Amino acid sequence: MLKVDRLSYRYPGGEEAVLHELSIEVPAGGIFGLLGPNGAGKTTLISIIAGQLRAQAEKITLDGTPLEELRRREPASLGLVPQEFAFYPMLTCAQNLRFFAAVQGLGGARLRERVESVARFARIEGVMRRRAEQLSGGLRRRLNLAIGLLTEPRILLLDEPTVGVDPQSRSFLLESIRGLAAAGRSIVYTSHYMEEVEQICDHVAIMDAGRVLRAGALAELLRDDAAVVTVRQGRSLEQLFMHLTNRSLRD
């Protein structure tokens, strides 16, 4: 289980903390939905877990071991699929995959095997020689995902992995992510698409202003909060989300 325990964070030079004593628990083998309006602190939390921002490292543990210590021993234990197309547009898909595999220490036959495997998984084998900048939005998302899977990480952080793709690609990506969780990974999934989260996540945390407002098994949350929500709006995750985070615009 990936556990974040009372984590606070303030950006250097920032006046206010963007995370306040934030705690979540992500069970192994499941998909944990991290929800919140813009500015809630989702991407900051993902960045801290991924090691991009330095925070109180001892407050993040995997099965009781501090994540930082685990990653020193097993650098490839965590995979990140950022919201941006975080690869080199001027390189081909194959060159991108080989590069990101090599910088994570893969080489030789193992590198070739992993590149082929993730390309097959993301169904991009047919475009491996095309430059990434020439790919459609859906293919770019799939390449972005494939890069995150190169080292078969135990923890996978997916930051809005379906933004800007057509329904077919979205459906494919969601199916793929379900398959990844079934293999025993801990997946943290952020999205603004509530129906997606309802479709694939078994646990969720709804955040706002750096705090967790509700967290737990999705089914339980919907049931427990139904009394509050259904009076006015019905019983869906989106309605619960809107109820908890208010309707005011954030940007």
Add this chain to the structure above:
Amino acid sequence: MRVLVALWVKEWLALARDVHGLAVLFVLPAAFIVIMSLALSDVFRDGAPRQVAFAVLAAGGPDVSQALADDLAGEGFISTAAPANEAAAREQVRKGRPALVLLVPDKFGADPSAKLRLLADPTLPPMQIAAFLHRLQGATLGVKTSSPPLDLEVVGNPRGGRPSSVQQNVPAWLIFGMFFVVMPISALFIVERRDGTLARLVSQRVPFPMLLAGKVGPFFVINLVQAVLMLAAGRTLVPWLGGETLAMPARWDLLAAVVASTSLAAIGWGLLVAVASRTLEQATVIGAVGNVLAAALGGIMVPRFVMPQPMQTWAELSPMAWALDGFHAVILRQGSAADIAGPCLKLLALAAVLLAAAFWLHQRRRA
């Protein structure tokens, strides 16, 4: 090592796809070399006004030296302390400080065979040597009724050459071009940061110093290629277009050391601009303006010897001036390792400081 090689290969592939950006690194200095070498050839041929430091070393002792130095001083010639001996005099002239040393034999004036010897800095325009000889003739009239017998020796330049326009402009614009790697370095780095690629690499626990090293390798090679091509332009293109031919150094290893030191300083500057700038526009402005100011101050655009003395002092602050000193020590003065040690150490120290600053800034933002 595998990670570093992967970073280098990626950088090469990325650069190879940016043909226009890469071309600027070669076309820009080559164009400046050709245009400025041809445009300024007459200025260098005729000589330009300059304050020239000289010293007199008389075998007859310090009093004789001082008396003659006092007579020679004035009209652009400044007397400096006499060197301890002839070896020291040669060493000082090799470095250009002072530019002239007059060696006066013991029986000068009494013995008709006793000849004066004048050691001259090879960067000194011939017109100023002629002016000094004219003053020397005047100063020795009390001793000799005719022109004094004199041997002129240009120290450190066996070809007997002098700084031609091409010898000033090839190193100068090569240095300028080398420092222009700031543009592609910062552009690639900022695009990596903007697109999340850098964050992804950090999350994959690629150490930031390794990421910096991944940039250094390819751009170091680019700088070396720039040096080879620009020197070749000075040997072939400029004479083909009617200019003079660049005289080449005797010690290629020293030239390589100066090129390498300049390259590392230029890359360090590029990486600091890349890390410090938040946008491409910022990097473009900081990089370009910084380069142009350093070039203007450092004797790239206007040779330092035509600058007034206070400006020459200020020029010492520019890393491009240090690099130019190194190139001149090798190409013009046929200097030794000791002659390039100063400029090279300054450039390497600057490179280390710039890289450390880039690393510190990155860590601070990540804290």
